[in-house]
Amino acid sequence: MFKLLIAEDVRTVREALVHSVPWEKIGISLLGTAANGEEALALLDREVPDLLLTDIGMPRMNGLELIEAVKLRNPDISCIILSGLNEFEHARQAIKLQVLDYILKPIDPDDIERVMSKAVAEMRKQRAERHEVAVAEQTIKAALPNLSQTLSPENWSGGLKKKKLVEQAIQYIKESYCRKNLTLSDVAEVVGLSDKYLNLLVKEATGTTTNHLIIRFRMEEAARLLKDPANKIYEICDKIGYADQDHFRETFKKLYGLTPTEYRNRSL
CATH class of the missing domain: 3.40.50.2300 (Response regulator)
Structure with missing residues (x-):
């Protein structure tokens, strides 16, 4: 009740x-x-x-x-x-x-x-969501006893260990964003957290979700590659982990306000 x-x-x-x-x-x-x-x-x-x-x-x-x-x-x-x-x-x-x-x-x-x-x-x-997060915290505390203080609810906004976990997740994304089908679950598994708890930490630290970070790194790399006319757009699409050029074009335009071709023409 x-x-x-x-x-x-x-x-x-x-x-x-x-x-x-x-x-x-x-x-x-x-x-x-x-x-x-x-x-x-x-x-x-x-x-x-x-x-x-x-x-x-x-x-x-x-x-x-x-x-x-x-x-x-x-x-x-x-x-x-x-x-x-x-x-x-x-x-x-x-x-x-x-x-x-x-x-x-x-x-x-x-x-x-x-x-x-x-x-x-x-x-x-x-x-139910708070309970799920609490269960995730208990699991983490059991696996990593030294995190028990920094991951407690009263210290939600701080904690060196949490910061390191987020940095580890971001570093893995930077190293792996070109991999096709990279997901939140892949990143969460690497740092030893649940999907939901990792997303909470990442959003707290960066203001955005893990999936949005993956997209941002991909689009930033695409923008860099587009400045070299020797790189074909379909090759760039493949290099950053997109199998569908239409999807790549739509995502790029949402972030930069231009299609990849328009962005390239302005950069030359």
Whole structure:
């Protein structure tokens, strides 16, 4: 069951939310209700919910301010906005705060049940992914005991050993990107990590995925080779690990904004 906190300043709406939705049926237990953002934060100090359903227009602290404060305390809490303020500016702010969904008043129990069921499904997926990462971490710790400290969740942003693992992965990509059918799994196997965990580390360090790194190295090498007119385009395609020239051309254009031929002509 996922714990839900409701923040709504109108008492009749608050009571309707409590009694008109079959919370337990959709996998939610009601943690409590608050009449404004300050009350909601006070409840948060006692017990952390998995999900926050909040109105926008509340006194003392509105819903967007509440979500921002909640996210600062615990970014894993999923938030859904409930409001009659159907304005673009509020929706845009909600997107910036990574709100899970947006429900408009007047409330429709069926609509709320649908949105909340969708939220539960998404949170279950996220929980399963976090569990998978945790299992991967435990596997790594068992295989490499000296990494146990640097790979712990509290040190997720740092750690010399993690940095070395990413550098090892990138070095392998640099040495092997010309190999046809090089995959994330190949790189992960070399450094002794799961596919998912390697991708997390690489993205944390570089801002991009392992597969995108492979593509980038291939396209950079293609750009270098294209500057020499002696290199035929079909030969370059083969050298960087592409069997399909059309695929190579489309990928190159996405990165450089030009086809290989156009790029070559500009470089000469």
